[in-house]
Amino acid sequence: MSQSKSEVTQQRIIRGAAQVIRREGLQACTHRAVAQEAGVSLGTTTYQFRTLDDLLGAVMQLAIAEFRESTRRWLEHNTSGATEEILTRFVMWTLSERSRLNTEYELFVAAVSRPLLRSCAMHWLHVHEALLEELLRLSPEKSRAAVSFIDAWLMRGILDAPETVLAEDLIRNVFAAIVKGPDS
Known part of the structure; x- marks a missing residue:
């Protein structure tokens, strides 16, 4: 089906x-910067997206779709080892995708001060949790805890200097506690 x-x-x-x-x-x-980047008039940009939040919401939806696809693909191709090992490797892989990660988190954190973006940010969390439930067979509670822990390390990774060495053993041990701990 072709697009209009x-x-x-x-x-x-x-x-x-x-x-x-x-x-x-x-x-x-800004609408002006985006119009220039997209090669369209400012009027076209503001016609398609009346507010900047409308535009940012659409960018977030695109980022969520791309995140879902790349995370699914990565998880489907990295199934060997214990769940905590897979999750640790996922954190390390995601940190290696620094440009994408910086953009995603800049959008995600924007929801803190832009209430209209909060539903997109929550949807993003739910997508991530659903992938862990489906592909790693985690319960909803464990998936939620794992995603929260992943986000904490990714945020730390963005803020740390790129050459900072993460304590993979510590990350793995916390994931093990989440995975093996009781379901709530």
């Missing part, structure tokens, strides 16, 4: 906004 001209334009604008955020940060994401 309007849908193609929307996708150009969304991807343009994602590029602006990836390159210059969320603070640089």
